[in-house]
Amino acid sequence: MNAMNDLSAEALRIRITQHLTYTLGKDKPHASLYDWRMAVSYSVRDLIIEPWFAATRKTYEAQGKRVYYLSLEFLIGRILGDAMMNLGLFETVQDVLEGEGVSLADVIEDEPDAALGNGGLGRLAACFLESMSTLACPAYGYGIRYEHGLFRQLFESGRQVEHPEDWLNQPHPWEFERPEARYTISFKGHLDGQSVWQPSETVYARAYDMPVVGWQGKWANTLRLWGAHPTELFDLEQFNSGDHTAAAAPEALARTLSRVLYPEDTTDSGKELRLKQEYFLTSAALQDILRRFLSEYDDFAQLPDKVAIQMNDTHPALAGPELIRLLMDEHGLDWNAAKRIALGCLNYTNHTLLPEALETWSTWLMGRVLPRHMQIIEQIDQEHRAATKCAADLAIVKHDQVHMGTLAFVMASHVNGVSALHTDLMKETVFSGLHGLYPARVLNQTNGVTPRRWLRLSNPALSKVLTDTIGAGWESDLARLSELNTFEDDRAVRDAIGAAKRHNKLALSNWASDRLGITLNPDAVFDVQIKRMHEYKRQLLNVFETIHRWSAIRSNPEAGWTPRVKIFGGKAAPGYFAAKEIIRLINDVANVVNNDPVVGDLLKVVYPANYNVSMAERLIPATDLSEQISTAGKEASGTGNMKFTMNGALTIGTLDGANVEIREQVGAENFFLFGMTAAEVRDRYLIEGHARTAILDSPTLQDVLQMIVEGRFSPEDTDRYNGLVDATWNHDPFLVASDFDSYLAVQAEVDLAFADEDHWNRLALRNIAGSGYFSSDRTIKGYMADIWDTRSLL
Ligand code: H2P
Numbered sequence: 001m002n003a004m005n006d007l008s009a010e011a012l013r014i015r016i017t018q019h020l021t022y023t024l025g026k027d028k029p030h031a032s033l034y035d036w037r038m039a040v041s042y043s044v045r046d047l048i049i050e051p052w053f054a055a056t057r058k059t060y061e062a063q064g065k066r067v068y069y070l071s072l073e074f075l076i077g078r079i080l081g082d083a084m085m086n087l088g089l090f091e092t093v094q095d096v097l098e099g100e101g102v103s104l105a106d107v108i109e110d111e112p113d114a115a116l117g118n119g120g121l122g123r124l125a126a127c128f129l130e131s132m133s134t135l136a137c138p139a140y141g142y143g144i145r146y147e148h149g150l151f152r153q154l155f156e157s158g159r160q161v162e163h164p165e166d167w168l169n170q171p172h173p174w175e176f177e178r179p180e181a182r183y184t185i186s187f188k189g190h191l192d193g194q195s196v197w198q199p200s201e202t203v204y205a206r207a208y209d210m211p212v213v214g215w216q217g218k219w220a221n222t223l224r225l226w227g228a229h230p231t232e233l234f235d236l237e238q239f240n241s242g243d244h245t246a247a248a249a250p251e252a253l254a255r256t257l258s259r260v261l262y263p264e265d266t267t268d269s270g271k272e273l274r275l276k277q278e279y280f281l282t283s284a285a286l287q288d289i290l291r292r293f294l295s296e297y298d299d300f301a302q303l304p305d306k307v308a309i310q311m312n313d314t315h316p317a318l319a320g321p322e323l324i325r326l327l328m329d330e331h332g333l334d335w336n337a338a339k340r341i342a343l344g345c346l347n348y349t350n351h352t353l354l355p356e357a358l359e360t361w362s363t364w365l366m367g368r369v370l371p372r373h374m375q376i377i378e379q380i381d382q383e384h385r386a387a388t389k390c391a392a393d394l395a396i397v398k399h400d401q402v403h404m405g406t407l408a409f410v411m412a413s414h415v416n417g418v419s420a421l422h423t424d425l426m427k428e429t430v431f432s433g434l435h436g437l438y439p440a441r442v443l444n445q446t447n448g449v450t451p452r453r454w455l456r457l458s459n460p461a462l463s464k465v466l467t468d469t470i471g472a473g474w475e476s477d478l479a480r481l482s483e484l485n486t487f488e489d490d491r492a493v494r495d496a497i498g499a500a501k502r503h504n505k506l507a508l509s510n511w512a513s514d515r516l517g518i519t520l521n522p523d524a525v526f527d528v529q530i531k532r533m534h535e536y537k538r539q540l541l542n543v544f545e546t547i548h549r550w551s552a553i554r555s556n557p558e559a560g561w562t563p564r565v566k567i568f569g570g571k572a573a574p575g576y577f578a579a580k581e582i583i584r585l586i587n588d589v590a591n592v593v594n595n596d597p598v599v600g601d602l603l604k605v606v607y608p609a610n611y612n613v614s615m616a617e618r619l620i621p622a623t624d625l626s627e628q629i630s631t632a633g634k635e636a637s638g639t640g641n642m643k644f645t646m647n648g649a650l651t652i653g654t655l656d657g658a659n660v661e662i663r664e665q666v667g668a669e670n671f672f673l674f675g676m677t678a679a680e681v682r683d684r685y686l687i688e689g690h691a692r693t694a695i696l697d698s699p700t701l702q703d704v705l706q707m708i709v710e711g712r713f714s715p716e717d718t719d720r721y722n723g724l725v726d727a728t729w730n731h732d733p734f735l736v737a738s739d740f741d742s743y744l745a746v747q748a749e750v751d752l753a754f755a756d757e758d759h760w761n762r763l764a765l766r767n768i769a770g771s772g773y774f775s776s777d778r779t780i781k782g783y784m785a786d787i788w789d790t791r792s793l794l
Pocket of ligand 1: 118119120121122124351352418447531532635636637638639
């Protein structure tokens with residue numbers, strides 16, 4: 001049962017009306033959609049307050065350990081629907097709004113996405129917060145309240161252009177500003193004497209709190225986001241002398257710190273700003289953690305028993321030196337105690353093995369922006385080298401660069417990878433040396449996703465089939481989905497699963513025709529690849545297959561093709577030229593394919609701009625085929641792959657990241673596997689001219705590349721893709737050519753399998769049944785037991 005079920009529609013109607021009247025100041029006949037959304041949001045938020053307070057009280061009473069999840073990204077998306085669902089209020093709100101002649105769907109759609117992340121890393125943090133609340137694990141998320149978040153993507157003539165996101169242009173109904181929770185964050189300056197830091201720049205970090213409610217409203221934790229504010233408000237003298245711009249400079253400068261989220265893996269000129277952002281978050285969070293600790297305890301030796309800090313990737317890796325600094329410089333501990341305590345509290349999750357994504361900062365920049373930290377880092381490094389007698393390449397500081405991955409590793413009690421394969425590769429490759437020095441440190445926690453948002457909320461049609469078939473309660477015990485296996489031979493269940501999918505596909509088709517003006521054939525395979533645009537994720541492989549398919553259909557339209565709709569979604573980092581070229585190619589191909597009368601309904605290519613969490617919620621339930629086609633060994637885990645499986649899509653994928661475990665869970669015969677393994681990939685890279693060899697062996701790929709260089713997709717600019725084609729022949733850094741034929745062959749198997757509808761529904765059933773392992777509840781239980789040593793307070 002759930003706490004809110006008792007709330008009658010009438011009681012809720014009164015609450016909403018009151019907010020409309022007294023909070024928004026609107027009379028019903030004049031209320032806009034925005035007004036209704038705000039009134040509903042405030043009313044739902046009110047109902048989270050009690051469980052939120054109760055959770056805080058219990059946490060203080062229990063005197064247990066708290067978890068602090070530090071992340072530069074929290075890709076939370078929309079909040080209203082999720083909160084309503086977790087509180088069990090969906091139907092009640094719907095009834096009330098219907099009575100007022102307002103559409104709940106429109107109200108939900110009116111909410112801007114909180115786009116405070118790039119992709120899987122940020123979305124994982126959001127799923128974890130929800131699971132920690134569901135499991136009553138006392139926890140705080142700490143992040144930055146970016147005014148603009150990630151950019152808004154538009155396409156102009158097929159090219160990505162970036163615009164600022166404006167989600168905070170209107171009041172944010174889910175946050176509570178905490179002017180009293182404010183910390184000074186310092187930068188630059190110099191060291192007096194031995195190590196007394198005299199900073200020359202300061203800003204305030206001000207807290208903005210959002211309650212995050214778990215399933216059935218039994219517990220709520222806090223997401224605390226920091227906004228930057230000036231320490232000196234305004235230069236009145238300058239203003240009065242007429243220099244209004246200069247007078248406002250301190251404010252503008254401070255705000256820059258929490259203005260935008262930098263896309264994670266570009267080499268960009270905002271390096272200093274990014275470093276400052278990382279320090280801003282880390283320092284504010286740690287000051288807050290120590291303040292809370294001191295309100296209950298007075299002996300810092302207890303800190304590791306009361307505080308578990310998770311560094312989400314290397315972005316908050318300054319937590320090591322900063323915690324040492326605070327304990328020494330602000331609280332008078334000696335070096336050894338400070339370092340021991342810091343190490344006892346800190347843990348690090350690694351999310352990528354790509355060398356360019358493991359952060360480094362020049363010692364020059366670090367020393368200029370954070371002189372005291374540079375000094376502490378050098379001392380940590382010295383001790384690390386002395387204690388382990390390690391080779392020079394395992395140092396934290398080498399070739400005038402501070403290696404944040406090494407720093408995070410050295411200053412963490414536990415270091416985890418995010419899938420079994422990724423963790424093995426961490427030990428064997430990038431972190432093999434460090435693993436040898438600290439053999440007990442590395443462990444695996446395979447990622448997961450919250451089934452509340454990604455199944456129950458986004459796929460009501462399938463959720464109903466599940467509840468009708470295996471009974472209620474799977475939302476918080478997802479392993480129960482395996483009970484579905486006993487219904488495999490029940491035709492009615494298979495049909496119901498098929499019908500739910502068709503319902504979702506029709507809804508997506510309607511959306512596509514309204515929004516994009518394109519008609520999608522619901523009998524086609526809805527084939528979806530949605531994720532950050534990156535060469536290793538190999539959207540290019542998918543476009544090449546699309547081009548081949550188009551040309552094959554054209555040469556024999558009557559060959560009994562299984563119709564396809566290829567859907568792409570994703571943003572490229574603004575400075576990432578190669579990824580942007582792939583975006584343009586997809587759009588150019590779409591333009592030709594979608595206007596080709598010979599091909600008609602047999603193939604469509606759709607690439608809606610500005611892919612985000614809400615779009616994922618719309619696309620995933622309608623997907624038949626999930627594209628997880630990264631070069632083996634490159635994708636740490638993937639989490640989209642899990643969402644698709646849960647929603648009954650079949651995967652076409654490589655043995656990469658969590659695909660390996662998905663395939664184990666759902667059964668190899670229910671998974672379309674292709675491509676080289678991670679070990680084969682390693683060998684392949686050693687072959688000189690691997691791409692040229694593969695292309696010469698594949699007449700099909702030659703044709704595809706030929707069509708592109710001939711300008712078939714860019715007739716007005718035939719040279720447009722010369723660079724891309726040349727790179728494929730001569731470099732092919734992610735082995736698209738080497739995996740192409742294998743991918744093609746398995747795509748043909750997909751066509752065959754899909755043609756037998758009942759068989760396909762059976763495969764879908766097995767995928768859903770095998771997806772229970774991928775709930776983030778399972779992942780969080782793993783972190784609680786193996787890393788944080790915390791327990792549930794329910
Ligand atoms: C990253 C990895 C994914 C992983 C995710 C969460 C950085 O996300 O690449 O493989 O699942 O972290 O651990 P993404 O590529 O989606 O931005």
